[in-house]
Amino acid sequence: MPGMDWDKLRIFHAVADAGSLTHAGDALRLSQSAVSRQIRALEESLGTTLFHRHARGLILTEQGELLFEATSMMAKRLDTAAARIRDSEEEVMGELRVTATVGFGSLWLAPRLAKLYDRYPDLKIDLMLEERVLDLPMREADVAIRMKEPSQADLVRKRLLNIRMRLYATTEYLDKAGRPERLEDMRNHRLICQNAHAPQVAAGAELVQMLLAQHMHSKLTVNNYFGVLQSVLNHVGVGVLPDYIIADRPHVERVLPEIESVEVPVFLAYPEELRQSRRVTAFREFIQEEILAYRKIQSGAEAVAEPDPQ
Known part of the structure; x- marks a missing residue:
């Protein structure tokens, strides 16, 4: 009418x-x-x-x-x-769009999501893993996990943890190729790292530049940490990896423990307008619980790796 x-x-x-x-x-x-x-x-x-x-x-x-x-x-x-x-x-149901970097999203977050689904079986998560920073206020994603503090206005931001880039290799590789004792010893090992053009945190890039200055005989560069990790796990060489990857991998050893990047903060952020959303609250609480559990594993692993001098 x-x-x-x-x-x-x-x-x-x-x-x-x-x-x-x-x-x-x-x-x-x-x-x-x-x-x-x-x-x-x-x-x-x-x-x-x-x-x-x-x-x-x-x-x-x-x-x-x-x-x-x-x-x-x-x-x-x-x-x-x-x-x-x-x-x-x-009831915490419906879609939640989460963005994270490829490394953190695929190697730390994705393996833990089964627990979140156990708690909220009707949740639909759309995980967007890319280095590009998605625009949260424009609702390109609901929640972001980022390796630096988001600069956009109208965001709730929470610092989750600090990570460092360190050197790792498998026990099998080190038994065969020898364990480097000084930085110069790295010349005799194959370095696995992100290539210089791959988007990555500045702290990681600086550590890689310092290592490459040792004039490695052989290296493998990959454009994301997932590739670096797969190469390390398959005994290709010594890899530069974020410490969060290694906490639950018993056959991987830290190489040259005195060498590491500066700390890199990891932030969780979401738009102010989603502050009351049960989906976002459930996800945030889950991540905080997992970070606490991870820290316990990590501190335990570090205590084992660095025995009491007494």
Whole structure:
């Protein structure tokens, strides 16, 4: 029907419910004349009278009763939909778009997600692993895990942990090729690292430059840490890797423990408008629990690697 728009129906419903233009106007925060104008326009567009105007107020005509029945059903359905949306937020279901770097996302986060799904089986996670920083305020993603503090405004940001780039190799490789004792000994080993053009944290790039200055006889460069790790695990050489990768890999040893990058902070960030989202809260709490558990494993591994001098 031409001219029968949502706004007029909403105003009609309020008037029919209140039985008075004045009370409906108060509820809608509109003047009595504005309410009256909208009702007249609706009656004209329908070609009928919706209210009998009496001294004591308004009474619905037969046609008005029909329309009120329809708007009441609409109001009920909208209330139900709103309640379901709120419930779905409570139950932690629906899609959550998470962005992280390729290394952290594939090697630390993805292996831990089974626990999150055990807790919230109806969650749908879209994991976007790339070095490009996605625009959270423009809703390219809901949550980001990044290796530097996000600079965008209107973001909730939380520092999760600090990581360092270190040297690692398998026990099998070191038994065969020997364990370097000084930096110069690295010349006799194959260095595995990210190539200079791959997007990476500055701390990692600086460590690699320092090592390459030793004039390695052989090296393997890869454009992400996943490739570096696979090469290390298959005994190709000594790799430069973030420490979070190694905590649960018993056959990998740290090489030259005194050599490491400066600390790199890892941040969790999400838009201010998602602060109340149950999905985001559930994910944030899960990540914080996993970070605590990881730190315990890591401190245990470091205690074993560096025995008490007594």
